[in-house]
Amino acid sequence: MQSMAISDRNTLKRRFTDGKYLSQQDFATLIESTVNRRTDQFYGNWEKGRAYREKDVVIHEKQLWIRRGGDCICSEQEPNQDPTHWEVFPDDGDWTIYSDRQVMWAEVFDRVGVGVGGDSAPKEPQARLDVRKQREDAQQSLATETDPPSTLLKAAPGRWLVFPQGSTQTQTTLIHYSDAIKAVQPDQEQQKPTNIPLSSISYLINGLSTQSATWCTDASNGFRFCQGITQAQEDKVLPLRPEDGEAMLVVQPRSIPPLPPSRGTETSSTHRHLGSLGLNTAAPQAVVDLSDPARGSLLFLPNSAASPTLYLLGPDNVADVPYMSLGVTAQETSLISNATGGFGFYRGENYTAEPPLPAPSPDTVLLKVRQGEQSSRPQVGIGTDAPAARLDIDDQNVQVQVQILPEDAKGEANPAISLYQKFGETSTAELTAAIATRAEATVSGWQTSAERGFVFQQMSPATGQFTACQEEAEPPGESNLLQGRTxxxxxxxxxxxxxTDNPHAQLEIIGDGGKGQFLFHVETQPQPRFSICTPNLADSTQTFALATQIAQAVLSTDTVGGFQFMAPSIPSLYGEADADDLDNGRQLVTISPEGRGRMGIGRPPRDYALDVQGTVQARAVYADTNADQVREVKPLFSTLWKLQNLSPVTFEWNADVAPGETGVPEAATSPPSERSADMSNEAGAEPDPWLDPETLPHQAEPEAAEANAAPSPDQQIGLLAHQVAEHFPQVVKTASDGSQSVAYPSLVPVLVQAINELNHKHHKDVRQLETQIEQQANRIALLAIVIGAWAAIAFLKLLF
Known part of the structure; x- marks a missing residue:
């Protein structure tokens, strides 16, 4: 038969107050755990008028009294006044009581045992004080949340030994039997399952010697020191358990693999144990785990790290817990953090014992390593806690700053090196110089806000370095950057x-020895301008300029000869002749400032706006004869007879003909012998503008061999200028050198007028012929009428 479990009062209270359904076993435990006056014959405090039987026990005046033999009586007198029926509970001589000193002393010879006995331990005490909680006495109902209400769990017993036998120092030993066994369900008793122990015993030994104080335990979770729950009433303290409260200090063991062999030693097959210290945490995660819920944690040699590591963790009441990790391996030492501010190294003030120490400030920063606010790239600041570049060096003492790879507003790094100079304590930093480039670019860029810009000079050969500035116009202490050759x-x-160090244009180049200068976009000119200036003997300069405006580009010069475009007269520019000599070459194009400007192609221009030594090819040539561009407009008459005096010829260009010579045979220039007699109606009078084409003279036909000959590639067709000038001087230009030129496009109106004259003559002749035909038709019609009338009369006469 299964023995009834006995539970203490607090356990019973929890059974009846935790809201669970009570079982039959729970009520049996309640009955077994209470005192039954009839069965146990213990009535507590003595009460007057109550009936007591033999061997009933009561409490009176802090002593136990037992009822003497005899019948049941109704006690009316107090036990200490009724020796007939009551006597003091027998004294076994184990204790001596000193009531006046409130002392009770054990009279035993060596050892005292409380609850002596057990499953395997000897029956006699094994220490000066051996307190045991036996398994039978500790049985209680402890149904877990996951088990049915009928499931029982035996409470684990234990022992407390003071000065145990065999100890060599002052020692106490606590032993906890934790081999609790789950009870079997009532409906499963017939199956008789095998009970499986949950775990074995654990112990705690506390020893003290002249050398040390020792605490030793084999508990799996080591040592735990807690701050208990504050209670104002004693009855609420008794139910508390050792683990109730907040963990203040925890020392836990952890098993590690055996060490590898070294220095000739053999490898151990047993695991070693190291301690883990936790402060303010119940489960340390490192060899040393110091936690403060409000400020964070420090983990030294964390369990998850394979190498020596130190963790600093922020409080876990934020979404992303900030941390810092310092680790060492055979390859490197690493410092890792997810803090948005990165790593800061500051110069501290003198140490004082009065807390708190001063907080770091931007004025005391030495080094700052962080992740950019707008990007995930690293930033390093030296002398600044807010770096704006991948490397930002700020020396506030001399107010200079250097930035390598500065970042823009989006956090993108610019491939540049920036130098800053600060002027005054309250002024902002001004960009002194910057070197910039991009991976996809083909050039590098320089930027500066310095008053004098950039100067590249050769240092003084005497010192080889910059010296302090001595000019009053420059700020004191500034390096003289204008001391060498620019x-x-x-x-x-x-x-x-x-x-030159004082350019007057966007680009100014001055040659050595004052040979001249190049200027691009002169400061005084509003338009983009490129100028070349050459000094002459008159202590003045001659300038060639190229400029551009909104609608046009401009070439200008103040030289007398204007512009010349020349080609070298030798095959190679690097031959024996001086190719740099501008006079040594062949003229290609010449633009002269004479008049309104003249251009010569292949020769200097003469009296023409465009003078070409060669042929011209164009799709169209337009003459500006707009009505608003001309004056004294008159009709053109009598062109047909003049054209008859012109002799078209074929010819070839003669480059060797001197100006003024024609190079044409005289026979080709004279008209036919009969031409002069037919040109006019009478001497001194202009011929009729509407001449009969039949009266116009004709040239003789060429010989058959000459007509069939193939023309030369250089052969040209044209009119002789001096012959055209006799009849049409308007289309012939005589230059200053005596040469004449014909404006062939101007002969087109002459041909048009000649065609009109022929057309007019043709229409006149057609009208005369039509008149003659009409007159002849009228005559024939009249004759036909007359003949018809005569025939009719004759026919009538025959009839009548």
């Missing part, structure tokens, strides 16, 4: 000077 200067307005 090779290149980039001024603040964007002007670049080569050979």
């Amino acid at each position: 090779h290149l200067a980039i001024r603040e307005q964007g002007f670049v000077g080569i050979g």
